[in-house]
Amino acid sequence: MMNTKRTEKIAFSALLVLTLLVIAPVVMIFAVLLIKGLPAITPEFIFSMPRDGMRAGGIFPAIVGTFYLALGTAVFSIPLGIMAAIYLNEYAAQNWLTRTIEIAIINLAGVPSIVYGLFGLGLFVSLFGVSILAGSLTLAIMTLPTIITATREALNAVPRSFREVSYSLGASRWQTVRNVVLPNAVPGIITGVILGLSRAAGETAPILFTVAAFYLPHLPQSVYDQAMALPYHIYVLSTQVPNVSSKIQYGTILVLVGMVFILNIIASYLRARFRRRKTW
Numbered sequence: 001m002m003n004t005k006r007t008e009k010i011a012f013s014a015l016l017v018l019t020l021l022v023i024a025p026v027v028m029i030f031a032v033l034l035i036k037g038l039p040a041i042t043p044e045f046i047f048s049m050p051r052d053g054m055r056a057g058g059i060f061p062a063i064v065g066t067f068y069l070a071l072g073t074a075v076f077s078i079p080l081g082i083m084a085a086i087y088l089n090e091y092a093a094q095n096w097l098t099r100t101i102e103i104a105i106i107n108l109a110g111v112p113s114i115v116y117g118l119f120g121l122g123l124f125v126s127l128f129g130v131s132i133l134a135g136s137l138t139l140a141i142m143t144l145p146t147i148i149t150a151t152r153e154a155l156n157a158v159p160r161s162f163r164e165v166s167y168s169l170g171a172s173r174w175q176t177v178r179n180v181v182l183p184n185a186v187p188g189i190i191t192g193v194i195l196g197l198s199r200a201a202g203e204t205a206p207i208l209f210t211v212a213a214f215y216l217p218h219l220p221q222s223v224y225d226q227a228m229a230l231p232y233h234i235y236v237l238s239t240q241v242p243n244v245s246s247k248i249q250y251g252t253i254l255v256l257v258g259m260v261f262i263l264n265i266i267a268s269y270l271r272a273r274f275r276r277r278k279t280w
Helices: 002-040 042-048 058-092 096-109 113-122 124-128 132-157 160-168 173-202 203-211 230-239 245-275
Strands: none
Touching: 002 245, 042 058, 042 245, 058 096, 058 132, 058 160, 058 230, 058 245, 096 132, 096 230, 113 124, 113 132, 113 203, 124 132, 124 203, 132 203, 160 173, 173 230, 173 245, 203 230, 230 245
16 A cells, blocks of 8 residues: 555656646746846837837737737638538548548648648639738638547537437437537537637748738738738748847737737636536
């Protein structure tokens, strides 16, 4: 018994050390961003236009552009991804075609983002020009595998007995999915959606070819306009603008990280709320 307790204590200690080793670099990165970027966070920096060749002023156009891209990505990817996952998990027969689609989705999740950017350049830019619409569609295609995979896992986590009870009461398959399966799978679906949107908000390569503008002193007026975006703006400040203050660079990074952090806080709140309302 003593040996078992000693072994268990050693195992827990080792896991704690490994956890701290994983968390420590993240904490250090956040600490550096706060120390170097927080002095730049002022109302003028957030809400004003860039000036003096982007060496001064604010990043408001980049913030708005990032918001538009995230919103467009959500509009195109969330309904399509959830519906595709519902069909594959609840309706599609398990045959070679379904297995091929599943393998394709898994492979697409590992495709480098630059490939999606070139795909968007060849398809969406040729149709809509370099625009918010082209960038949103490109990011939506990139995000779909994450949303589909997470949604399917959430649907699979709902016990089979829930479906059987619903069928035994005379409900159709769609009524079962809509009233029983989906409400219990919502927390997991939200997790997948936020992961996908967070990745889309921080990507540079896909928007480099499809939407991102080097400098725009005004806000976009329609989905067919170009836009500045925080990931590309960070790249520009770091590589293309000479003599720019590091405070502005780190401040811009901190704003992008903060936007992603807010998305995850919202997701955590929604997950907790829906879990409290679950029936199982």
